[in-house]
Each structure stands twice: as C-alpha cells, then as structure tokens.
C-alpha cells in the first residue's frame with residue numbers, strides 16, 4: 379500500500395477507536411488529506427435522538443474546514459465490516475462540495491482492505507446552487 383494511503387488508514391483507524399456508537403455499535407473512522415497535505419480525521423458520533431447522528435466522514439471534513447482548509451485531496455473510510463464501507467449519500471454530497479470529481483475515496487473493510495472509487499463515480503450528479511441563486 380502506498381505510504382500516503384497508509385497514513386490515511388492509520389489516522390482513520392485511530393479515530394475509529396474514538397467512535398461514539400452505543401446505539402448501532404458500528405464504529406467508523408475517516409481521514410481526509412487536505413489541500414495543505416495535512417490529515418484530518420473523524421469518527422461517527424451518535425445520539426439518543428438517532429437522527430442527530432453524524433458520520434465519521436462529515437466529522438473529518440468539518441474538522442478540516444474549521445482548521446481553515448477547504449480542499450480535499452483524498453478520503454479514506456473504514457468500518458468494522460466484512461464489506462467495503464461506502465460513504466452514505468449525505469456524506470457523498472459533502473465530500474463533493476470540497477473535492478474534485480477525480481478525487482479518490484478509499485472504502486475499507488475491518489481488515490483494512492480497500493476498494494477505491496472517484497467522487498464522480500460515487501455521485502455522478504450533485505446538487506449545486508447556481509451562482510445567480512445565491
């Protein structure tokens with residue numbers, strides 16, 4: 379595995395250990411490499427009011443934004459599953475906001491094996507406000 383991807387995997391795994399998921403018991407970690415080449419990570423955070431739960435990917439991206447970086451170079455997400463973990467629809471839209479269409483998203487299983495797709499493959503159409511509506 380390439381060093382840069384390995385770095386993302388280690389950061390995502392570390393964040394996964396911090397997941398707050400007492401309701402689903404499904405622990406997820408995510409890491410994004412920003413345009414500044416720094417790695418930002420996040421875990422899923424659940425809530426007794428289930429709909430308030432926030433996914434690991436969005437928490438990682440929001441940490442990147444709060445640090446002042448707005449460009450995503452690469453994303454990696456990992457869960458405790460035998461299947462490769464694809465980002466949910468809401469996270470795809472949030473990833474697309476800050477990534478180019480060719481940006482890679484690595485979807486990993488519990489063993490750390492990954493399947494890779496581009497943002498365009500994951501979300502061929504995304505909602506966008508046209509400039510004159512803002």
Ligand code: THU
Nearest residue numbers: 402404406422433434464465466
């Ligand atoms: N979850 C993520 O954090 N990322 C995903 O890509 C899929 C789902 C979380 C949300 C919830 O805490 C748990 O996994 C079960 O859906």
